[in-house]
Amino acid sequence: MPKVSEEHLEARREQILEGARRAFARHGYEGATVGRLEEEIGLSRGAIFNYYPDKWSLFYELASRDQHELTTLLMEQGLDATIRHLTTESPEWMAVYFEVLRILRRDPDRMEEFLARGGEGREEEVKAWIHGLHESGEFRDDVTLEDITAFVNVVANGIALLTSLGLPLEADALVKLVHQGIDPPK
Amino acid sequence: MPKVSEEHLEARREQILEGARRAFARHGYEGATVGRLEEEIGLSRGAIFNYYPDKWSLFYELASRDQHELTTLLMEQGLDATIRHLTTESPEWMAVYFEVLRILRRDPDRMEEFLARGGEGREEEVKAWIHGLHESGEFRDDVTLEDITAFVNVVANGIALLTSLGLPLEADALVKLVHQGIDPPK
Numbered sequence: 001m002p003k004v005s006e007e008h009l010e011a012r013r014e015q016i017l018e019g020a021r022r023a024f025a026r027h028g029y030e031g032a033t034v035g036r037l038e039e040e041i042g043l044s045r046g047a048i049f050n051y052y053p054d055k056w057s058l059f060y061e062l063a064s065r066d067q068h069e070l071t072t073l074l075m076e077q078g079l080d081a082t083i084r085h086l087t088t089e090s091p092e093w094m095a096v097y098f099e100v101l102r103i104l105r106r107d108p109d110r111m112e113e114f115l116a117r118g119g120e121g122r123e124e125e126v127k128a129w130i131h132g133l134h135e136s137g138e139f140r141d142d143v144t145l146e147d148i149t150a151f152v153n154v155v156a157n158g159i160a161l162l163t164s165l166g167l168p169l170e171a172d173a174l175v176k177l178v179h180q181g182i183d184p185p186k
Numbered sequence: 187m188p189k190v191s192e193e194h195l196e197a198r199r200e201q202i203l204e205g206a207r208r209a210f211a212r213h214g215y216e217g218a219t220v221g222r223l224e225e226e227i228g229l230s231r232g233a234i235f236n237y238y239p240d241k242w243s244l245f246y247e248l249a250s251r252d253q254h255e256l257t258t259l260l261m262e263q264g265l266d267a268t269i270r271h272l273t274t275e276s277p278e279w280m281a282v283y284f285e286v287l288r289i290l291r292r293d294p295d296r297m298e299e300f301l302a303r304g305g306e307g308r309e310e311e312v313k314a315w316i317h318g319l320h321e322s323g324e325f326r327d328d329v330t331l332e333d334i335t336a337f338v339n340v341v342a343n344g345i346a347l348l349t350s351l352g353l354p355l356e357a358d359a360l361v362k363l364v365h366q367g368i369d370p371p372k
Contacts, residue, residue, distance in 0.1 A: 028288075091291070095288060095291055098284055098287075098288060098347075099288055101284075102214075102281060102288070105351060105352065111351075140366070143359060143362060144359070146359075147359035147360075147362070147363065148363070150355065150356060150359060150360065151359065151363040151364075153344075153348070154344035154345055154355070155340055155341060155344055156344070157343075157344040157347045157348055158340035158341055158342070158343040158344030158345075159340055159344075161284075161343045161344065162340060162343055164291075165287055165291060165297070166291065169336065170332075170333065170336060173329060173330070173332075173333035173336060174333075174336065174340060176329060177333065177334070177337040177367045177368065178367065180326070180366060180367045180368075181363045181366045
């Protein structure tokens with residue numbers, strides 16, 4: 001296949017994902033009908049579903065990309081930058097996540113698959129990274145690494161939730177208190 | 187009005203609220219149709235809506251009671267007991283909250299009213315209680331009381347969210363790390 005064509009496919013794919021993100025953010029997951037997806041994307045349903053078989057695949061791909069980005073941010077710039085990033089997310093887009101999670105509660109297999117998104121072996125990568133931090137004394141050693149991970153997970157989900165409700169959060173203070181929770185005593 | 191009648195009214199009210207809670211937990215807020223409310227409550231719509239004008243009033247009353255209970259728990263038994271309580275909440279019932287919050291995002295006035303539920307002057311009461319704890323050195327004094335409150339709010343919402351997804355949380359570890367976040371340095 002000539003290179004131009006591959007570039008074209010890639011551009012089309014981006015156009016579809018960007019439009020789908022806008023449609024979900026504007027109308028919610030259930031509210032993003034095929035007609036609304038066509039409208040925001042600017043392509044016919046035939047063209048869209050040629051790239052992604054259904055609405056769920058579109059959302060899953062967007063969520064996987066977010067997860068990939070967040071994981072990269074976490075490992076390259078650390079927890080503080082990640083917490084700050086979460087407080088600045090679009091409420092509309094965050095709300096779509098919580099809508100989807102609510103739907104998936106009735107579908108445990110899909111829920112598990114969704115929670116493991118952005119996998120591609122990165123779970124092991126992240127675990128190794130956290131383990132390295134722990135080894136080098138970045139965290140207090142009077143609690144387990146699992147406990148620290150669970151705590152950070154609770155905080156991240158709390159931030160995402162309040163952000164999705166449009167409630168503003170003061171990132172500086174959160175960063176400081178989370179550190180006081182997990183840093184080794186001075 | 188004779189006393190017996192008041193007791194009867196009160197018993198009816200409890201029957202309605204208990205049934206409504208089951209209906210919401212089982213079918214979700216939107217899924218709890220009038221027919222399903224009738225079924226779980228065991229009364230006709232006429233009887234139900236004689237006590238509570240609409241579905242929203244039923245949910246609002248249940249949420250206000252929860253809020254009242256949680257506030258009492260917090261002030262009488264403290265933060266640890268409250269965190270533990272949140273991790274043991276029914277996922278189905280917690281999920282109804284997040285469904286309702288999602289609906290209310292499009293209705294800021296009602297959202298504000300909902301977030302202030304359980305008010306009855308208790309907001310001031312809670313503020314005074316927290317202030318008293320702060321004064322007596324229960325919290326670290328290198329962050330503001332607002333920051334501590336926001337942090338605890340983030341943690342509580344994160345716990346409620348993960349609980350609503352049926353993801354089990356280790357309360358002991360969370361309690362410990364939250365304390366490390368907010369307690370004065372030893």
